[in-house]
Amino acid sequence: MARFAPTIPLRSLRCIHARSIRRFATATDAAAGGTTSSASRPSFDNRVKIVEVGPRDGLQNEKKAIPLATKIDLIQRLAKTGLSTIEAGAFVSPKWVPQMDNSSEILEYILEHDMAAPVPMTYSFLAPNIKGLNNANAILAKHPAAFETESMRSKQDATPSGKPALEIAVFAAATEAFSQKNLNCDIATSLQRFQEVIQGAKGANLRVRAYISVVLGCPFEGYEVNPHKVAEIATDLLEMGADEISLGDTTGMGTAPRTKELLNCLKSAGIRNEDIAMHFHDTYGQALVNTAVALEHGIRTFDSSVGGLGGCPYSPGATGNVATENVVYFMESLGMDTGVDLDAVSDIGQWITHEIGKPNESSVGKAVLGARTRTGGKA
Numbered sequence: 001m002a003r004f005a006p007t008i009p010l011r012s013l014r015c016i017h018a019r020s021i022r023r024f025a026t027a028t029d030a031a032a033g034g035t036t037s038s039a040s041r042p043s044f045d046n047r048v049k050i051v052e053v054g055p056r057d058g059l060q061n062e063k064k065a066i067p068l069a070t071k072i073d074l075i076q077r078l079a080k081t082g083l084s085t086i087e088a089g090a091f092v093s094p095k096w097v098p099q100m101d102n103s104s105e106i107l108e109y110i111l112e113h114d115m116a117a118p119v120p121m122t123y124s125f126l127a128p129n130i131k132g133l134n135n136a137n138a139i140l141a142k143h144p145a146a147f148e149t150e151s152m153r154s155k156q157d158a159t160p161s162g163k164p165a166l167e168i169a170v171f172a173a174a175t176e177a178f179s180q181k182n183l184n185c186d187i188a189t190s191l192q193r194f195q196e197v198i199q200g201a202k203g204a205n206l207r208v209r210a211y212i213s214v215v216l217g218c219p220f221e222g223y224e225v226n227p228h229k230v231a232e233i234a235t236d237l238l239e240m241g242a243d244e245i246s247l248g249d250t251t252g253m254g255t256a257p258r259t260k261e262l263l264n265c266l267k268s269a270g271i272r273n274e275d276i277a278m279h280f281h282d283t284y285g286q287a288l289v290n291t292a293v294a295l296e297h298g299i300r301t302f303d304s305s306v307g308g309l310g311g312c313p314y315s316p317g318a319t320g321n322v323a324t325e326n327v328v329y330f331m332e333s334l335g336m337d338t339g340v341d342l343d344a345v346s347d348i349g350q351w352i353t354h355e356i357g358k359p360n361e362s363s364v365g366k367a368v369l370g371a372r373t374r375t376g377g378k379a
């Protein structure tokens with residue numbers, strides 16, 4: 001048997017969904033004394049949040065400078081599809097990742113223009129150190145009334161203001177080798193820097209996301225990434241004040257059993273599912289299988305990039321993120337609600353990959369467009 005072959009039978013996907021509903025109902029029944037009628041049961045929460053990382057993770061590795069106008073066009077198009085969170089740029093060193101050099105202009109554009117969107121939007125920007133946060137904050141300070149702070153956004157009964165919220169994302173690694181390549185420092189030093197960034201972002205009333213890269217395989221240290229180390233780093237970041245941990249399978253080396261093992265390990269460490277997002281790359285074609293495992297485990301936030309754009313500058317050979325179109329189709333086939341217009345994201349995937357001269361890596365996107373051509377209209 002291959003070393004990393006799945007050891008659990010993969011059941012039918014509809015079956016996973018049906019079981020999840022049953023499990024939810026059983027738990028509800030038990031809590032209610034075992035006699036809840038089906039009519040009075042709360043319905044299974046089938047909402048899934050998709051975090052679109054195409055404009056940042058998807059483009060950062062492109063060697064040819066992509067015009068600012070194209071990046072803004074991409075973000076504007078994505079904002080109209082029902083996606084509620086878009087990772088729009090990175091306040092990193094341009095010497096390290098030149099493609100992200102115009103992130104300041106992107107943030108300014110978002111704050112200065114009315115970006116049409118059917119749902120309240122959050123735009124996320126990476127910041128690896130206090131310099132990155134200060135650069136972002138300097139722009140926010142010029143437009144204090146143009147965005148919602150975290151406390152404004154979290155008020156359940158607030159009337160939607162139509163203004164976007166901003167999020168700062170820090171990014172740690174689960175291995176020392178990847179930390180050195182990506183951040184030029186060891187894990188402990190990176191965490192000290194993130195503490196400063198998280199405190200600063202929280203002081204500015206911004207939401208904070210924290211990535212942990214290479215959680216299921218490292219391009220330099222191999223498959224055996226210690227899940228307990230991931231749990232330890234995640235706990236540290238949550239204790240620092242991060243609102244969410246995004247677990248990055250940067251290399252796409254993750255398999256179903258190892259995804260399950262990792263999530264079980266985090267659960268044992270006391271980390272709640274609602275604090276976790278999964279960030280799969282599809283290098284080995286395992287992203288949707290791993291997504292199914294995470295969904296069954298109870299995770300409800302998933303990162304993806306339109307057209308399957310992406311790769312990581314410090315992960316040689318890694319291909320793109322799992323395609324947004326594929327995740328939307330997959331989720332909807334399970335009866336989950338993403339709120340995202342599949343037709344619209346399929347068009348965007350085709351458009352942006354053509355713009356940057358790359359093949360469209362979304363099998364679903366291509367199928368949707370193909371079906372539309374065959375039927376002479378909407379698929």
Ligand SMILES: CC(C)(COP(=O)([O-])OP(=O)([O-])OC[C@H]1O[C@@H](n2cnc3c(N)ncnc32)[C@H](O)[C@@H]1OP(=O)([O-])[O-])[C@@H](O)C(=O)NCCC(=O)NCCSC(=O)C[C@@](C)(O)CC(=O)[O-]
Pocket residue numbers: 057060090091092093094095096097126127128129131132133135171182183184211212213214248249250279312313
């Ligand atoms: C962290 C550093 C800066 C350390 O890099 P360093 O060289 O050790 O930093 P430094 O403090 O010595 O500064 C070097 C130069 O960079 C400047 N600098 C310093 N910081 C900044 C900043 N924030 N913004 C702009 N400029 C900055 C600084 O001012 C200085 O400029 P100089 O004096 O030489 O002209 C660097 O390693 C870096 O920028 N790394 C980022 C790498 C990156 O962006 N990787 C991709 C994102 S992570 C990812 O894709 C994975 C993820 C999140 O998607 C999840 C997954 O799939 O796993």
